[in-house]
Amino acid sequence: MTGRGDVAIVGAGPIGLAVAWRCVQRGRRVTVLDPAPGSGASSVAAGMLSPVSESYFGERELTALLVDSAARWPAFAAELGEAAGVDVGYRAEGTLVVALTADDLAAVDRLRGYQAGLGLPIEPLVGSALREREPLLAPGVRGGAHAPTDHQVDPRRLVPALRRAAVAAGVTIRAGAVTDLSTVDSETVVVAAGCGTAALTGLPIRPVKGQVLRLAAPGGEPGFRHVIRGHADGSSVYLVPRRGGEVVVGATEEERADAQVTAGAVRDLLRAATDLVPDLAEYALVETGVGHRPGTPDNAPVIGPLPGRPGVIVAAGHHRHGIVLTPVTADLVVDLIEGGAAPSPFTPDRFAEAVRG
Ligand code: GLY
Numbered sequence: 001m002t003g004r005g006d007v008a009i010v011g012a013g014p015i016g017l018a019v020a021w022r023c024v025q026r027g028r029r030v031t032v033l034d035p036a037p038g039s040g041a042s043s044v045a046a047g048m049l050s051p052v053s054e055s056y057f058g059e060r061e062l063t064a065l066l067v068d069s070a071a072r073w074p075a076f077a078a079e080l081g082e083a084a085g086v087d088v089g090y091r092a093e094g095t096l097v098v099a100l101t102a103d104d105l106a107a108v109d110r111l112r113g114y115q116a117g118l119g120l121p122i123e124p125l126v127g128s129a130l131r132e133r134e135p136l137l138a139p140g141v142r143g144g145a146h147a148p149t150d151h152q153v154d155p156r157r158l159v160p161a162l163r164r165a166a167v168a169a170g171v172t173i174r175a176g177a178v179t180d181l182s183t184v185d186s187e188t189v190v191v192a193a194g195c196g197t198a199a200l201t202g203l204p205i206r207p208v209k210g211q212v213l214r215l216a217a218p219g220g221e222p223g224f225r226h227v228i229r230g231h232a233d234g235s236s237v238y239l240v241p242r243r244g245g246e247v248v249v250g251a252t253e254e255e256r257a258d259a260q261v262t263a264g265a266v267r268d269l270l271r272a273a274t275d276l277v278p279d280l281a282e283y284a285l286v287e288t289g290v291g292h293r294p295g296t297p298d299n300a301p302v303i304g305p306l307p308g309r310p311g312v313i314v315a316a317g318h319h320r321h322g323i324v325l326t327p328v329t330a331d332l333v334v335d336l337i338e339g340g341a342a343p344s345p346f347t348p349d350r351f352a353e354a355v356r357g
Pocket of ligand 1: 048319320321
């Protein structure tokens with residue numbers, strides 16, 4: 001039976017679980033529904049927390065949200081780690097942006113100039129300075145930049161930790177599929193269903209396929225400490241080192257919904273990765289995977305009340321930024337449930353026409 005103030009959350013990915021955890025901390029009775037908890041995009045995500053190096057032209061409001069959420073990460077990771085009794089793999093060594101050729105460097109410098117112009121912390125570095133920080137970088141690397149506040153977390157530790165903390169605090173997680181929101185018996189329903197949010201709400205959220213590889217270093221340590229965002233002869237790649245020797249190599253960005261790992265994508269990712277860090281050619285290729293980012297027409301998330309559906313709140317459409325935006329999204333949704341204002345540039349009403357159909 002539903003009670004006053006009950007909250008049902010559709011989706012047990014990082015966003016849904018973080019909202020659940022924060023809601024139960026405010027004294028709500030919370031149920032999370034998901035047919036396969038933790039099996040969405042977060043199961044392959046690299047976990048980069050990159051508000052600076054992922055700030056792109058024309059996305060100022062999104063950048064401000066990314067910066068806000070990234071600033072919440074250290075406290076969020078510490079609180080979660082303590083509540084769940086596990087280390088969520090938060091690492092603060094920073095990110096190096098690395099350009100192989102002169103053309104790559106021209107593109108990197110252009111974006112870095114824009115990012116620095118916003119007042120974001122990013123410093124240019126010549127090739128020798130990059131290699132001083134990471135000796136495994138190829139001798140031919142031209143230059144790039146250092147983004148000291150772009151950090152990382154391990155989503156494969158994060159999601160189980162959120163589940164554990166949420167359940168310990170009193171959240172109920174049920175393995176159930178929701179195909180119609182009107183069947184969910186709760187005063188408030190939060191839709192945090194990633195790409196599945198489109199079918200439930202009518203919002204224009206589409207899958208953007210990402211192919212991701214995982215390598216294992218022969219010596220049990222990756223050989224580099226920074227997250228590397230690389231540009232190699234016009235191809236982009238990121239390399240995320242983890243303790244224990246894993247290196248995450250990502251990712252394609254394809255307007256497709258299939259889950260096929262393709263030979264061409266594996267070749268392109270490995271070519272770019274080994275052009276930048278030649279030693280990776282000796283690492284074992286231990287996993288290939290596909291995730292689907294929930295993309296929106298303006299690349300920004302959808303957070304707020306669903307037009308025409310009292311009691312329904314959306315927390316979805318985080319596209320490339322689901323992990324970094326987890327803490328701020330949870331806080332915004334909980335504030336909203338407790339009577340606060342919706343975060344104006346990101347509310348679903350900007351897509352009201354699509355919702356009305
Ligand atoms: N944020 C990294 C990606 O979406 O591939």
